[in-house]
Amino acid sequence: MKQKVKSTLQRVIKTAIAYTSPVEREFRLIWPNINSIEGLLVSPAQEHWLFKTARSLPDGSNIVEIGSFKGRSTCCLAYGCKGTKKRVFTIDTFEGNNVDFFHKAFFDEFWDNVKRCGLTNYVTPIKGLSSEVARFWDKPIHLLFIDGSHEYEDVVSDFLSFFPHVVAGGIVAVHDVVNTWPGPLKAWNEVIKHHLENTGSCTTLAYGTKPKARK
Numbered sequence: 001m002k003q004k005v006k007s008t009l010q011r012v013i014k015t016a017i018a019y020t021s022p023v024e025r026e027f028r029l030i031w032p033n034i035n036s037i038e039g040l041l042v043s044p045a046q047e048h049w050l051f052k053t054a055r056s057l058p059d060g061s062n063i064v065e066i067g068s069f070k071g072r073s074t075c076c077l078a079y080g081c082k083g084t085k086k087r088v089f090t091i092d093t094f095e096g097n098n099v100d101f102f103h104k105a106f107f108d109e110f111w112d113n114v115k116r117c118g119l120t121n122y123v124t125p126i127k128g129l130s131s132e133v134a135r136f137w138d139k140p141i142h143l144l145f146i147d148g149s150h151e152y153e154d155v156v157s158d159f160l161s162f163f164p165h166v167v168a169g170g171i172v173a174v175h176d177v178v179n180t181w182p183g184p185l186k187a188w189n190e191v192i193k194h195h196l197e198n199t200g201s202c203t204t205l206a207y208g209t210k211p212k213a214r215k
Contacts, residue, residue: 039072054080067148134161155187
């Protein structure tokens, strides 16, 4: 009986927080727009994580997203920047490829989605291969979201290329760290997580923070 009362009380508290927290209220308002965009996130948990994490970053932060598709994750991140000087730099060829199932160019649809959500002031698309973009990247990164090619070598390359630019205490997240995607899973377990601390997961999204310099 006591356990039942305790469980009921916990549900009531959780619901009350959801309806009073500014983050939760904002997410409920933007969810219809996000949910109308085609994408491959595990909904709505990962969309919520991306929005909440971007929103929690200091003003002026730079977010780098590798792999955008039609902008579902991009808009989650950009909504977390709204009203600030934070910005999402999203890297993709936007041309599709013959390896995955994205066989046609999709930049116009991507940008239409960003515009429809009113987020153009917070998103800078960079057309090209992440390996090429990394060669001239020179901005500090406060959140790095890796969701491009899922080949093991490409995931590791994306991480190693951009990680030096991640600030101490900055966040690195990798999508599709799951058995059905052996590339990201292997990259996370063999390489990426060993460079991070405070690691965790949100369904198939794994994340951690770059260690701060030891005094």
